[in-house]
Amino acid sequence: MKQIFLLLLLYSTGMMSQNTGIYTKNPGSSLVVDGSFAGNYKIVTGNVILDDSDFYIAYNGNANGIIRLPVAISGPGNFKGRIYRIKNTTGNWNLTVTAQNLEKIDAATDVTGIVVPPGYYAELISKGTATGTTWELSMLVPIVRSSRVIKLVDVAYSVARNLSTTDRFIIRNEYSQPITNVIIPQSSTSFTLSEPQKVFLNFAAGIDNLATLQPGQMSTIFYRCELYIDNVATGLFQIVPLDGEGSQLQFSLSGVRDLPAGPHTIHAKFSLWLVGGTYSFTSQFGVMSLLLSATHIN
Known part of the structure; x- marks a missing residue:
């Protein structure tokens, strides 16, 4: 009886099919959300180390800050494809985003850290590798805002x-x-x-x-x-x-x-x-x- 209930639950959520859909019966991709999506939003004012609970981070400190990316994991727990979105909302202070344990970020060249100037937005994605260049900078752009x-x-x-x-x-x-x-x-x-x-x-x-x-x-x-x-x-x-x-x-x-x-x-x-x-x-x-x-x- 429990097995029949589990099969019905999997069928109703789309997990029996190749694609999974939320609020849609015919998903055209591996995961389709026919509605809103929310990730964790966090404002930080000091130096932090990101983890699996972070998604969008706004830095609003009163001095230059440092955000450290999590250490890469090999095997179970590997977070290949994890995305962090980081914004420097200060008017006068630089924010540095760094990798740890000799890991590097694939920017214009392989670097240990990138500087996100005031009013800039950065997006980074995990490459899934355990050593070397483990992160990729996918975006570093200025935020459109009025200038003085x-x-x-x-x-x-x-x-x-x-x-x-x-x-x-x-x-x-x-x-x-x-x-x-x-x-x-x-x-x-x-x-x-x-x-x-x-x-x-x-x-x-x-x-x-x-x-x-x-x-x-x-x-x-x-x-x-x-x-x-x-x-x-x-x-x-x-x-x-x-x-x-x-x-x-x-x-x-x-x-x-x-x-x-x-x-x-x-x-x-x-x-x-x-x-x-x-x-x-x-x-x-x-x-x-x-x-x-x-x-x-x-």
């Missing part, structure tokens, strides 16, 4: 109309001596990044040529302006020709640079750009206007 432009630096300076500039600086050059770079007044400031970022830089300046060059063997003279971050040249520069006393020099620089987390300084440097000949002179300049901004998108 964060201002790190916002400097605006100008001389009032009909007034002469008081922010003056001097360029001196002696025969056979290295030409010095002079920091342009009003351009020095600092900022701090809580995490590595792409920073958008913009700089514009109007410089007044105030002094007369001393006599010398003249050829072609240009002036050069470049942005420096942490006192290292950024490669964002412009060169303009000298027009003589009473003329104005205009510079406009912009670009994007990848910067690490931590404090940073920024300023613009002014120098000569000489073409041929030898020179010995002193030249004085003044800042008429200056704009400097640094931003990143969060």
Whole structure:
């Protein structure tokens, strides 16, 4: 009697057929669910090790976090095909997903761990192997969300109309001596990044040529302006020709640079750009206007 009841139960659930269906009598695949599906949803704020009760994990900590994948199993209990879906919901912190026991993840290359940046989603699947590359990264994508432009630096300076500039600086050059770079007044400031970022830089300046060059063997003279971050040249520069006393020099620089987390300084440097000949002179300049901004998108 028990055997007849078991056979009827298996038949009613579709287990006697090749395919199994839930809320469907004619499943076209090994398992068909004609309705909703739910997996475990978990929010974590610290480091965790995943197990067979996990499915979707949202990381919402207030520091960089680590999620460890379970150790592979050989034989009974092997979880080939198990999927973990992981989302980093923080705004400023990186999440690292790592394998254990020298196991690796098949990403672009075989790696021990992957970084899920803020606002990114990752999906991993077990390959069923017990050693070596046991996991595969099937997806790592940014989450669609609204972006905010964060201002790190916002400097605006100008001389009032009909007034002469008081922010003056001097360029001196002696025969056979290295030409010095002079920091342009009003351009020095600092900022701090809580995490590595792409920073958008913009700089514009109007410089007044105030002094007369001393006599010398003249050829072609240009002036050069470049942005420096942490006192290292950024490669964002412009060169303009000298027009003589009473003329104005205009510079406009912009670009994007990848910067690490931590404090940073920024300023613009002014120098000569000489073409041929030898020179010995002193030249004085003044800042008429200056704009400097640094931003990143969060």
